[in-house]
Structures are given as C-alpha cells and as structure tokens.
Amino acid sequence: MTRSKSTWLRWVSRLALGLILLVAWGQVSAAHAQDTCPVPTTYTVQPGDALSLIAERLGVDEDTLIRLNHITDPDHIEVGQVLRLPCPVSAADQALAATEAGMAVATGIPRLPEKEGWVGLWHARAALYTHLRETRIPARVWWWPPTARPGDTVVLHVEPTAATLITPTVRIVDRPYPLTPYREGYVGFVPLHGFVQPGILYITLNVSTTQGISTTVEVPVWVQNREFPSQEIYIPESKSGLLAREIVEKEYTSLMAIWQASSGPPLWAGPFDWPIDVTQWPTTAPYGIRRTYYPGALRGYHTGQDIAAPEGTPVHAPARGRVVLAGPLQVRGNVVVLDHGAGVTTNYWHLSQVNVQEGQTVERGDLLGLVGTTGLSTGAHLHWEIRIYGIPVDPVPWTQPNGPAAAIK
Secondary structure, rough: OOHHHHHHHHHHHHHHHHHHHHHHHHHHHHHHHOOOOOOOOEEEEEOOOOHHHHHHHOOOOOHHHHHHHOOOOOOOOOOOOOEOEEEEEEEEHHHHHHOOOOOOOOOOOOOOOHHHHHHHHHHHHHHHHHHHOOOOEEEEEEOOOOEOOOOOOOEEEEEEEOOOEEEEEEOOOEEEEEEEOOOOEEEEEEEEOOOOOOEHHHHHHHHEOOOOEEEEEEEEEEOOOOOOOEEEOOOOOOOOHHHOOHHHHHHHHHHHHHHHHOOOOOOOOOOOOOOOOOOOOOEEOOOOOOEEEEEEEEEEEEEEEOOOOOOOOEEEOOEEEEEEEEEOOOOEEEEEEEEOOOEOOOOEEEOOOOOOOOEEEEOOOOOOEEEOOOOOOOOOOEEEEEEOOOOEOOOHHHHHHOHHHHHOO
C-alpha cells in the first residue's frame, strides 16, 4: 500500500469517527432541546417598561410573551418581574450550525473548509423537494438568501407546478407571515429581527391543495453572527417627557396596527432608492445599534437608519406605495408611512414638513416631505426604517441590486 493511500485511509477513518460523534452529539442535543435553551430566555422588567415595548425591543411577539408568562392583564406588569422568553434556536439547531460551520469536536478530526458549511443547507433543500414530491404536493419552493444575519429579510417563493390551486402559509417561531399572490404563485418577505440568535432558523411552511392534501416542511436559514455597536443618547430636558411610558406605548400601539394591516400584492418593482442622497449626507446611526437613553438609562435598539441631512432637505419616495399615515406624532414628530404591499412599509420620522396626504399613491421619486428635528430628536436628520408586518429590518439590503426588493420585477 502506498504511503499516500495509507494516509488517505487514516484520514477517512478519523473523519468517519468524527461524523459518528457529531451525529451522537446532535441526538443528545435534540433530546434535551425541549428542556434547555442555549441562549438567555428571561428578561427582568425595568422601570418604565411596558409589555409591548419589551416585545419591540427584544424582537418577540407580544402574544407569545403573554402566553409563556400566563399574563392575564398585559397593561400591568411589575418592576423586577422575570419574564420567560421563547427560545429562538434549540440546542440541536446550534449543534447543527456548529457542524455545518466545520467545527471539529473530536481529537484528530481535520477542520473542514468553510465552504462545507453549505452542505447541510443543500441537503435540507433536497429533502424538502423530495418530501413535496412524495406527498404529491405540486409546488416548487425556493428562498433567498440561504444564509442571513439579524436584521435581514428572507424572500420565500412558492409556485404550483400543475394546474392545482395551492394555499401556502408561513410561520417563524410563533408568528405568522402571510404570503401574497405574485405572478403564477406566491411570495413572502420574512423578517429576521435584530435579536435573532446565530444558528439554524427554521421557517415553517404549510402547503395545502384544493384536493385536501396538506403538508408541512421546514425551510432552513443559516443565521450568521452579527455584531452591533452601542450608543448613548442624551435627551434635552425639554424633550425628556416624551420618554414617558404612556406616551411611547400609545404611539407604538397605533403604529403597529398600521404596520400589520399591510396586505395585497407588492406595489414596487426592483430595488428601493434611498430617500435622500447618502453619498452626500452621512449615516449617524445604522440599523440595530444598541442604545441607552438618558435621563433614565432606558435601553433599546435602533430600528432604522439615521441620516444626518440639514433641515429642509427633500425626502423622496424610494418606491411606489400608498400613504397610510401623514401628520404629527408626539415621539416621532411629523411622519409619513408608506404601504408598499406584501406587509412592507417604509417609515419617515422627525420631518419638518409633510407634503403628502393619507390615501395618496406615490411613485418612486415623489416628494414626501422635508428633513427636520421634530419629536424625540436631538438634531436635524431623517430616521428611515422598513418594517415587515411590524418587525423592523435593516433597510440597506433593500437598496441593493441583489437585495429582497429585487425579487419583484
């Protein structure tokens, strides 16, 4: 036997042993996944907190918090009360993510090339297609991107492959995200909030036919780690009253009703434009930055993109949409909210002037208003955010040629 062949056999045997250990590890992790969670799953209520604000800050569905904590009155939670949070990723998922990333867990097992991390995802995709075929569901499913980061948007397509009506529905953790008819099938935009933990996140897809056949499959998305910077914001005494719980909660609740009402087919085509020229005016606070507000040391995270343009700078529509809110709010100042269909809204805060009316349809490039510093703002800037059924996502990918907006032609 040649030396190279002997070396190859030893490598294969060590790799086989490692794979056995990895499978065993995953099985053990799966066995305990019901009882343990690899990430923190509690939150202690702080002064000034409200359940809706906690849900917004942590990216958790409020109804899920109520159910997990057996809360009978959502308007009354106590300072110091410890709330249970849903586990965003199981121990088995984390083990699978580690395996796909090529992490060696046994002595002598060579580290796999980074590209091998894709193998598990492609196998899961093949298994999904096989399952649809075996259950006689005439549908084609694909999604992009297969790997993502907190704040990204996953685009999911479902198309029938035969003259059979199908009805797809999507859930992620405990939250539903409707799919909307688009061309010959359906499209959905699934938001990954800024606190999604690294690992394999499964989007639950149910597909039913008019013949009464129904099946559920798991669409895997490999969530990568993402580091967010932190920032301290000092609110002038003249505006500190806008941090009052009753003001913040009331405004958030009214906006959530508008965000979640978005429906119908996508109104846009292609990537979004920036609402103002970002090559001329800098970003002072990107999406996801962790913030502490003073006075009061309230904590939160930034749900959009702050662009430091001078007061009076024109703000334009990034894509076709319908104006669903235009006017003054206490915390966010003068605002415009555009509904672009398919659950997608764009939001513009702190304007000095609003130039559109509710119910109006605007086209890409139309004037929405002017930059200002109204509401809870410490200087002239545009706060621009994109939400999908109320969940804020990073707006930057929506402006890119291969981003989620580009899925609509």
